[in-house]
Amino acid sequence: MRWMPYSAPSLRMALPSYSLVTSTCHWRPLRPLHSSPCFSPSTSPWLNPHPPTRPNDLLDPNQSGFRAGHSTETALLAVTEALHGAKSQSLSSALLLLDLSAAFDTMDHQILLSSLVEMGISGSALTWFKSYLADRSYQVAWRGSLSSPHTLSTGVPQGSVLGPVLFSLYTKSLGSVISAHGFFYHCYADDTQLFLSFSPSDTQVPAQISACLADISAWMSTHHLKLNLGKTELLFLPAKGSPMIDASITVEGSIVSPSQSARSLGVTLDNQLCFSSHIAAGGSDHSSPKRPLNSWSRPW
Numbered sequence: 001m002r003w004m005p006y007s008a009p010s011l012r013m014a015l016p017s018y019s020l021v022t023s024t025c026h027w028r029p030l031r032p033l034h035s036s037p038c039f040s041p042s043t044s045p046w047l048n049p050h051p052p053t054r055p056n057d058l059l060d061p062n063q064s065g066f067r068a069g070h071s072t073e074t075a076l077l078a079v080t081e082a083l084h085g086a087k088s089q090s091l092s093s094a095l096l097l098l099d100l101s102a103a104f105d106t107m108d109h110q111i112l113l114s115s116l117v118e119m120g121i122s123g124s125a126l127t128w129f130k131s132y133l134a135d136r137s138y139q140v141a142w143r144g145s146l147s148s149p150h151t152l153s154t155g156v157p158q159g160s161v162l163g164p165v166l167f168s169l170y171t172k173s174l175g176s177v178i179s180a181h182g183f184f185y186h187c188y189a190d191d192t193q194l195f196l197s198f199s200p201s202d203t204q205v206p207a208q209i210s211a212c213l214a215d216i217s218a219w220m221s222t223h224h225l226k227l228n229l230g231k232t233e234l235l236f237l238p239a240k241g242s243p244m245i246d247a248s249i250t251v252e253g254s255i256v257s258p259s260q261s262a263r264s265l266g267v268t269l270d271n272q273l274c275f276s277s278h279i280a281a282g283g284s285d286h287s288s289p290k291r292p293l294n295s296w297s298r299p300w
Contacts, residue, residue, distance in 0.1 A: 058119050059165075060172045065189035066165050072265040075188040079195055079264075082184060083237060083273055086197035092239045094209060096183075096194040097264050098216070099231035103190040104158040104167055108224040109133045112156075112170050119169065132162065154224060164189050170223070177219045181212035188265055200242040206249055209234070213251040229254035233262035235271050244271070 059067060064075035079095070086093050116129055133156075137149040156163035167190060174192075178185045183194045194212070198205050213229070220227045234256050236245035249256040261270040261277040268278035 058172070059168055060175050060187065062175060062185055063168050063172075063187045065168055065187065072188050075186050075191070075193070076265055076267055078186045079193045080269070080273065083195060083197075087237065087239060087273070089197075090200075090239045091197040092200045092202075092242055092245065093195055093197045093237040094205060094245075095233075095235040095237065095262075095269070096209070096213070097233040097235075097262055098192040098194065099228040099233075100190050100220070101226040101228045103225055104163060105155040106224045106226065107156055107167060107170050108154050110153070111223055112166060115170060115173070119172075129166075171225075174216070174219055177215050178212065181208060181215065183212055191265055193264060200239050205245075206247040210249050210251055213249065213256070217252060229256055232256055233264075234258045235260075235262055235269065237271050237273060 057067075062078075064070040064072070064078070083093050083095065112133070113126070113130060116126060121129070136152040136155075138152055139149050140147040156166050158164065168187070171187075171190075175185060178194055183196045185192060185194045187193070196205070196208070213227075213232075217227045217229070229251055234249060236247070236258050238244055246258060248258070258271075261268050263269075268275070268281060270277045
């Protein structure tokens with residue numbers, strides 16, 4: 001096999017001449033696989049064995065991350081349109097924005113590979129993924145000293161093309177946990193938005209939210225992930241003419257209190273869905289989207 005050298009600041013790797021690679025079993029990715037635009041287009045077809053335009057797409061249909069024709073806008077629109085629809089039917093809603101701690105760094109390799117097998121990935125494709133995850137190590141540099149290498153059995157490179165896709169596949173089964181409690185959800189990579197619409201007279205909603213969060217936290221623990229309840233946001237959106245709901249949720253000793261507004265995927269959502277907080281912050285927040293909200297195009 002002939003190799004073509006590639007170099008960039010703080011990165012050195014080799015890419016094979018594609019004309020000589022006749023099978024996926026001939027390819028072994030070298031690490032790190034960086035998302036640098038200078039070679040991502042040439043590597044992306046190799047790193048995404050199930051492109052979203054094919055029938056055998058394995059990603060959750062409620063996942064907008066790393067799919068053709070999807071973005072943070074489609075993730076936000078899916079949720080805000082559903083909340084507006086509920087409000088037009090005189091229903092109140094609860095919106096939860098989950099926060100995960102170091103999600104990409106704690107993914108267990110064996111659980112990931114088992115999940116891929118359950119999705120039907122086998123043979124050379126599975127061997128390819130095993131090779132991608134194997135023989136990773138880390139070292140710690142501190143005040144001029146360098147520790148000895150330690151083998152990594154968790155985590156994928158967040159800056160790689162393949163890492164975020166693997167994370168989305170790793171967390172796919174979380175959707176059934178959320179749906180079992182009557183919640184709807186939509187994700188963009190590790191940003192998960194949960195929402196539930198209900199009659200204003202329903203008094204069981206706080207208990208329903210608490211039970212859902214408890215099961216999500218348990219799922220996270222078995223998958224070596226950590227739900228950060230201290231940074232998880234909760235918004236209650238009352239139906240027209242209904243009083244504001246002020247009910248804190250207690251989960252595993254942590255209290256999740258409702259807020260009047262919360263930031264999701266770069267947009268500040270408020271409990272009236274009028275985007276006043278986002279508009280007010282737009283003049284001084286340089287990280288806010290520059291396009292007006294009414295310019296978003298619906299994906300349907």
